[in-house]
Amino acid sequence: MRKVKWVAAAAGVVLLVAGCGSEGGADQGKGGGEAPASGAATPAEQGAGTLDAAAVKKEIAGAATGAGFTEKSGDDVPASLQACMVSWGPDGKKVTDSKQSFDGTVAALVKGGWKETRTSDQPMSVIKSLDKSGWTLKASHQGKAGSLLVISFIAVDNGPTCAKAFQEDLAKNKQ
Template sequence: MRKAKWVAAAAGVVLLVAGCGSNDSSDKGGSNAKESGSTAGSEAGGGGAEAGGAELTADAVRTEIETAATGAGFAKSDRPENVPTGLEQCMVSWTPDAQKAADPKKSAAETVTALGKGGWKTEKTFSQSGSTITSLAKGTWQLKSSDHSAGPVKLVMFVATDTTPACEALFKADLEKNKKS
């Protein structure tokens, strides 16, 4: 039970981080690949406003994450997505079963690389105590890749949020609703 509480707390932190952050690339210690200019995602996943394609949908983002992650050696976890009701079109949470991956840290890094080849731009990477969090962006979507597989508990998560004004309003309303609960 203790492990489940820790996993739930970590998931909450990742979800909080996914909704926060800046796009100003002020993280001097991280990796900044904005100048990479890849447009491979335009053909593969519908592109995004930045790539001159149509806006990405939650289903398209989920498919891109799943394709990259399974190609890197992950299998999807049996746990349901941790997305609040009403935010399904604005948020995607994809969690692999990191315990079953041969090398979860390597698979997490390869997933980020594959997403980059699919048009996701790496904005920041933060590593500390064996954990790595990478922020990526594509169109109006922000994605946090969270790898905490170096310790005894193997936890890897991919959480994407749509930053359009409509979704931002839904996130704010959900936050306010939960404050009152």
């Protein structure tokens, strides 16, 4: 069951990048950067991607560790997808103000070269998409302390190899 959640979250990021993940609402493009239209090549598909999963982990670690976030285990992620995605979440013992930690981590990522391309800001939900070198990072802060609170940073490689791996895994899980 956890495996399906990982794949679904990663596939959601892939679909969002492909322009299929938005249902209107409060999405606002920032910096003129909307997700590419269906069929448009992403930077990784154009050969511009220079980051691998290890480099993305290092960048997120630099931005997130001090704010109390930690890398999430990929034990439930299929081996074929582990090089295609990176996931971070809160360490309950270290995050005291989740919203401040979330905002600080996003700001540090932007300062490190991640470009904020889409934001959905609702009363109890903030979802931001950031792109860098063929990767899309979906940063999500939903809920509030004391009740259901979900915070995640999930980065997905948008290149054709990983897109194919995600599609194959989804097809396998539908059976």
